Amino acid sequence: MHTKSYQKSRIIAWETLLRYDVRSLPVVLHCLMDQMGIRYYNYESGAKLISAYHIEHLCQNDGFTLLIHGRPFILYNNSIQPRQRIRFTIAHELGHILCGHSFCASGGVLHTRRNRGDLAQGDPREYEANCFAMRLLSPSIVLHRIGVRSPEEIALLCGLSPAAAQCRAGRMAVLESRNNWLRQPLERRVDEQFAAFCARWRS
Numbered sequence: 001m002h003t004k005s006y007q008k009s010r011i012i013a014w015e016t017l018l019r020y021d022v023r024s025l026p027v028v029l030h031c032l033m034d035q036m037g038i039r040y041y042n043y044e045s046g047a048k049l050i051s052a053y054h055i056e057h058l059c060q061n062d063g064f065t066l067l068i069h070g071r072p073f074i075l076y077n078n079s080i081q082p083r084q085r086i087r088f089t090i091a092h093e094l095g096h097i098l099c100g101h102s103f104c105a106s107g108g109v110l111h112t113r114r115n116r117g118d119l120a121q122g123d124p125r126e127y128e129a130n131c132f133a134m135r136l137l138s139p140s141i142v143l144h145r146i147g148v149r150s151p152e153e154i155a156l157l158c159g160l161s162p163a164a165a166q167c168r169a170g171r172m173a174v175l176e177s178r179n180n181w182l183r184q185p186l187e188r189r190v191d192e193q194f195a196a197f198c199a200r201w202r203s
Helices: 003-019 029-036 047-052 056-060 084-098 124-137 140-146 151-158 162-178 185-193 195-202
Strands: 039-042 063-068 071-076 104-106 109-111
Touching (some): 003 185, 047 056, 063 084, 071 084, 140 162, 140 195
Parallel strands (some): 039 071
Antiparallel strands (some): 063 109
């Protein structure tokens, strides 16, 4: 595990949940990005933008982010299956933006690198974006508080694909075995912010 990348993405995910007052799951991504002022389009609704900058070749990816005059635009493949992967793709791209990753130049604009999982292995930026997405969409302290452990429960609660939920369940098993909850001030604040949601879930 890339310890520094993991810690960085975890902190930024906590800060995002706190700054934008997210208090329940599943995280409503379109509301979050509206608050941030980040525009997002699928490849169909963003066709004019894609054509204007001659970046059709980027649409082979699950998603990517354009930086135009300093402003980020997230574009994603709306035909991804299962559908829950779209949420992860958007959160992944949001991770690139918030983690301050550099952008590549092509077609007169800047854009993120490919976000396919097979490229995340050797690229710390892709790893950070994946970690951010997972921790934003399924904060571990919330899963711990309400006792959600299985991949099926995590997928249903957080809107994750079966594969992502399986990955999160594996990580949760490690965290539960360590039992090091609430050691970080930001995690304690996230715990407090989700307290009402957790109480409703358990009742």
